[in-house]
Amino acid sequence: MLEQLDKQLFLYLNSFNSPFWDRAMSIISGIATWIPLYLVIMAMLAVKYRKKFFILLIFIIIAVTLSDQLSVLIKNIVLRLRPCYEPSLEGLVHNVNGRCGGKYSFVSSHATNSFNVAVLSLLLIRKRWFSAGIILWAAVVGYSRIYLGVHYPGDVLGGASLGMLIGWSVYNMYYRADRYLVRRNKYLSAKKSNSNAPE
Numbered sequence: 001m002l003e004q005l006d007k008q009l010f011l012y013l014n015s016f017n018s019p020f021w022d023r024a025m026s027i028i029s030g031i032a033t034w035i036p037l038y039l040v041i042m043a044m045l046a047v048k049y050r051k052k053f054f055i056l057l058i059f060i061i062i063a064v065t066l067s068d069q070l071s072v073l074i075k076n077i078v079l080r081l082r083p084c085y086e087p088s089l090e091g092l093v094h095n096v097n098g099r100c101g102g103k104y105s106f107v108s109s110h111a112t113n114s115f116n117v118a119v120l121s122l123l124l125i126r127k128r129w130f131s132a133g134i135i136l137w138a139a140v141v142g143y144s145r146i147y148l149g150v151h152y153p154g155d156v157l158g159g160a161s162l163g164m165l166i167g168w169s170v171y172n173m174y175y176r177a178d179r180y181l182v183r184r185n186k187y188l189s190a191k192k193s194n195s196n197a198p199e
Helices: 002-014 019-029 031-078 109-125 128-147 153-196
Strands: none
Touching: 002 128, 002 153, 019 031, 019 128, 031 109, 031 128, 031 153, 109 128, 109 153, 128 153
């Protein structure tokens, strides 16, 4: 039942296309397109966190690795065919430039990665304009996968949920690690002061 609804919603959303949007969505979906955005985010974090940035960078790498690997793992467990490979949808899918990608679709790695970046960065930066912009960006990237005919809406929603969970979890890991290091440094400083105090 849900799978059929997902297919119907996919066909509806995928049907709104034009040569202009074919090109635009191909660009939006391209990983290299967003490298400047990632560099800007990293620069903002470097300015805000300064000496803590290199510790934060470890957690960013953890988040990116989890997002990428877990989405691929789930694909290989669920084994849901992409719309462009689904025999029952043959001739109905608007697939741009004949690019279909890997065989399986659930969850969308693009959605997982973009929502992971969005949630983790907005929790770290905490500016309203940035939060609104980065969530909109992640949603547009997710929609581009439906437009291009390579993912169902359910794949995108599943990927978005997974990405948000990873981003939130890694942020909390970083926050706890940071609080631990702050307490440890205070303790060591106090201990050093006491040891240097005259008797």
